[in-house]
Amino acid sequence: MNPDYALFAQVVEAGSLSAAARALAISPAMVSKRLARLEARLGVRLVHRTTRRLSLTDAGEAFHADLAVILQSLREAEHRVMGTSAHPAGRLRVSAPTSFGRLHLTPHLHAFLAAHPRITVELDLSDAYVDLIAQRIDVAIRIAADVPTSLAAHRLGRNRRILCASPRYLTQSGTPATPAALPAHRLLAADGQWPWRLVGPDGRRRAVDGISHVRTNSSEVVRELALTGVGIALRSLWDVGEALSNGTLVRVLPDWEGPDDLAIWAVHPRAAAIPPAVTAFVAFLKETIDPEAWEQPQP
Template sequence: MTLDPDHALFVAILDSGSIAATARASGTSPAMVSKRLARLEARLGVRLIERTTRRLHPTPVGTQLHADLKQILAALAAAEARVTGAASAPAGPLRIAAPTSFARLHIAPHLGDFLRLYPAVALELTLSDGYVDLAAGRIDCAIRITADPPAGYVARRLAGNRRVVCASPAYLAAHGVPTSPAALAGHRLLAAEGQLPWTLLRPARRAVVEGVSHVRTDSSEIVRELALAGVGIALRSLWDVGKALADGRLVRVLPEWEGAHDLAIHALHAAQPRPAVSAFIDFLADRLSPPPWEPLDTSVG
């Protein structure tokens, strides 16, 4: 594939989120930008961007092309920098997306140190428990807790994601302590939408816990707060409830069982990230190695 100016223009449109903004940055008119985008779509024979009155949305093929072109453009920029000796210090905009609870507990406390190390970086942090589309959201790096990182990006593993069954002492005193995964069926389970059923593992054994959450919510933070308040039993990540387990506000239930081990914490980015992106990922990997929530061995007495 030959890279032409229309490719770079297409990337700029999605990065800026606006044809008008792209036109201003390129010193041309919105009409000309629209014409060149239409020309690229006609040449490729596919629709790359859906236009609405409020914003632009890349189509699935547009998302993939944007990711591929970003890698190519980044590689070209890096090659030119090596030839010309251009400065490679981390600088410029850095857009990070991360899960709300994880960012609050394990990213935000370190951002001051990161910005003191790299004062030329302009940081933007987007928090969501859902998966943000990197291309549509113009995200440079996404922190995701997943077993299956998406294709088209580099996924760097930052830490594992051990999950344990836990509840407050008050809940267990009132409702009893379950002694098997099957016994959980008689208890109030707590989970955000899409997080049930639970798969629990112990050496050479596997159990699936079916059910519905006693309280419906789309927020993992609410699930943790409900567990702390004695509302029910939850399956939570150690990074989320480690402190509460350590100080006794929560205790482990079925301590010989844990959630399935397929999930891990990853940083997703383009194949040729800008220096600011690499600096942030290296910085966060250092802060999470070893994971500050490990080791932990707090169980029901």
């Protein structure tokens, strides 16, 4: 397949030429040049470019829809070929949220590679939504309430979220006694994480809206800001469990936490033949990830 087709799909999924360039590890100028070359070869404009945003033309929309079908067919063909091998082998592209991947995948990846020396792993860590088909991802970690029916999903555990802050912040700023007191404090959240939805005793619910004291698109930055005493954050136990255990973070409003609507999933595209490498990696995740360790946060 023409490599510019995959580049076009990456541009669409990334939402900008610069983001696509970062994902492809090439310069934005090269992305622009190759996209223009593709448009010239097809004789149509695929993308409207402005300084602020990128949008598809009608022709671009139709072409991208057709490409998604082709990329899925290519993936299934690869799966059928790889499925003929008795041993897991080949390239395995894995995507995960940045913090989860750093804390709970990379420390154990050596064991997977030792057990399956014929598999080559490409690990993409990003907090952005990843289109598995367009970006040809084999397995992804998703933290979500549900998973599209186009994906096969394997539940790895639930995703509990609690309010927390450093002892230093609470000493300096006081400890809120009720959710209604939270807006008077310095709150921390990544872009797109407002409002906080909390569930309290007897199932009472409360929505807390606000503006992050430090604006960021990174959940890892939010955790580090909480650890260094900047404010109060709503964090997953898998992300702050160790900090709660050693006392560098403490729970705030321990009777309140995020609703039990999110779970941690390993997902992959549905296909007639699932490659052994995918099956092996999902089994590795189920054996390695122990959500029970996150179920008992320190008060």
